[in-house]
Amino acid sequence: MLARLAAPLSLLLVVVALPVNARAETTLVTTSDGWEFYATGRIGVFAEMLKGDGVPQAYGLVDTDNNPSTPAVPTPVHPVGNGGVAVMSDPVRQPDGTYRQGPVTAMRFRSGFLGNVFGFGVRRKLTESTVLTAHVAIWATAETDSQRTFYPDYPDADWREGYINIEGPAGTLRAGRALSLFSRGAIEIDYLYSHEFGVGNPAGFLERGPAGGHIGYGVVAPVFVAGISYATPKFHGFQLTAGYYDPGTLVGLYWTRTKLGRPEAEATYDLTFGSSGKLHLFANGAFQKLYAELEPRSTNVYGVGGGGRFELGMFHLGVATHSGQGLGIGYFLDGSDAVLNQFATRQLRKFSGYYVQGQLALGTFDINAGWGTTRIYVLPEDIDPNWCTAGGGSQPCAGFDTYNQPARSYLKSQTGYSGVFVYHFSPHIHFSFDYFLSDVKWQQGERQVVHAVNIGSTLIW
């Protein structure tokens, strides 16, 4: 890899990888008994401009008297489910007196794909080849929650990492809060070849970030979670990492109970060839059993992912895919009505994602372009008014209105197109210009297109 890329890659290791001896970090002090204290981190801010459509939503209340002292209270008609870019638009009054979502124009100053990060750790050699490390990292965003001008900082500070790591010839054992394994390879592509110094999709625009890169648009993100993982030593390029993590649930969405934790694993293969060639292949998976709280029911959440990265000189290409049930759009087990049939059977939906990312790494600047799509598959009870009676009953099934139409429209797909130009002013200061097109569709034909343009800078240490 080009020398200029060494720093970003090693910083990636702080964020996503299991081995800890290759960090972008600064040693603060080394004590007489061999303990080394180090710090790492970053600060970044971006000006973001959105233009496009509001979430497609009609409102039913008519403002009958046109009296501004008694404004209409809009009520959603045929609501769409979660998904898309949640941002307020100009309401447009239609001929029948109802309102529909109009065009979006909005801007914020905000954090990019990674927030502000302060990392701190201690490390000591247990033997000549075995290193014990404790690492903590606190993340935050530059923007406040929901555009409040004054708000306590505590919800913004996120104690995202805190783990103990032992790395030696027998492999690497990690215990604590760190990134999970399912879909780690896909997020590495997003980070390395696109949004390390960028923004991507405007996730959290109305509330707070960080932003999303291609997460939710072809990439389902792993999560920072408490757990124990072990990575084997590399053997002819092969490595297997397996972890057991704190169980996750769908809070407030019926499947709110667990018994045991979540196993995840990733197998990787790395090959270096020629003077600048590199190949990284990966396959990963996760499984979580969920239970209902007030009925004796259970269901399984599972996912598999795979893909690879290929580097040849300045040309870098990454391809990834994932598939599974109940996974969520953005990150593993994110809670939304896209994940389960909330108003009928509570069944979990299936998801798949496809992601392609290219990068031209030209010394002092990068040009990155990507495409990704996340798809959600309908259940029979989403679209078949007779699903509950098999032969058709006299009453509409749950989830359908009296006209036998689905009462709600759930997310169908999220497709993203991204372009990022990064100028590396120095190994520590990076400027970027970032574009993201979000194209979101719901099952009953609703659609939202939003363009996001960002300009900003990042300082890392």
Add this chain to the structure above:
Amino acid sequence: MKPSHSSYAPVPSRLAGGALSLLVVLGLGGPARAETTLAGNSDGWEIYATGRVGVFAEVLKGDSIPQAYSQTGSAGDPSTPPTFMPVHPVGSGGIVVAGDPVLQPDGTYRAGPILASRVRSGFLGNIFGFGVRHKLTESTVLTGHIAIWGTVETDSQRTFYRNYADWREGYINIEGPAGTLRVGRALSLFSRGELEIDYLYAHQYGVGSPTGFSQLGPSGGHIGYGVVSPVWVAGVAYATPRLHGFQLTAGYYDPGALPNYYWTRTKFGRPEAEATYDLSFGASGKLHLFANGVFQKLYATDRPRSANVYGVGGGGRIELGIFHLGVASHSGRGIGAGYFLDVSDTVVAQYTSQALRKFTGYYVQAQLAFKTFDLNAGWGMTRVYVLPEDIDPNWCTASGGTAPCAGFDAGTNQPSHSFLKSQTGYSGVFVYHISSNLHVAVDYFLSDARWQQGEKQLVHAINLGSSLTW
């Protein structure tokens, strides 16, 4: 990592690390920390860091909160799930974990057995401590210290959620021959001695009661089970110099109230104090006695009523070679089961007179501290005392009226809620000290919670995990 200052009183060598890091957490004395100096400048300012990271795998097995539900389940039609309403609800307390729902013969569900696990923080979360220090004179040290706490587990098992950082400590400390003055956010004084026993002789590297299992920790040690915890709070505290082993520490703290539980208003702050006596004897003998107290006046907002929250505590620790024993007790009104002024219907007669209930706690903790490992065993009980209005359906009319008093069922004259009666905990911890910085623990805790109308919950918690301190 070696402490940069060595003014701490001698203790058995293996315990030095633990006791020193206890001071980071609990003590008023500023300069005796388990910490590492990061840098110093020519003006004499020194920058230091301290902290810990830990994680435990926890498995719970036992009973759910004893709670029946009245709505009939619509078995076979998942599209119209039942809406469950609690019958004769129990109040706060016990271990809140969802169990398997069990269908009863009459079609109602009751909370069934628990089997649940998490990967979580122990008695202390992850801590990043940072400070600056400067000698004002040869014997007077000025310190500014901050500590940010966090847990490894997320709130309510969400896979992606901010683990907000808890800015738990932030104070200025001046320590010299005239004593120690501390201003800022630090641990309060009431029940400090009890918590020290729990920390030193049991859960410094362990877990204890699975507090916060369904949300987020850290866990509880014996807190709520014989120990009522002091709190991290803004205030001003002064500790006298030690005189023949005696020391008095007094503080005035930011007032606490019971948000959403009637007594939501205060006028003045909260005085707290602790008196201690320390004696070292023989080659390895040590005695530490303590007595402490607290007072907080609360006010209602809807009418001119006030109530007093007060508590007293006392006990001691004795160390004789490898054998360590701690005994503590506390008593008071309105103080809470877990920590001082914790907010729940255990504290307030919420459905009747809004009067504050009385609490007591008893705690015994033993430790065998071998060179490379500890064996720790403890028992503790927190009791909540009923008010007349909790059990007497005629409390509001003295001689009995025609209508039931508030808080009682109209038809049966039975209390409509069952409040917490006691929480008893039995703990055992084995800690193996791989080094002075790295510790592995196996931890067991049995929670026995009871409510006033006979409900009972037993939960066994088993933990395995490690902690690294610096």
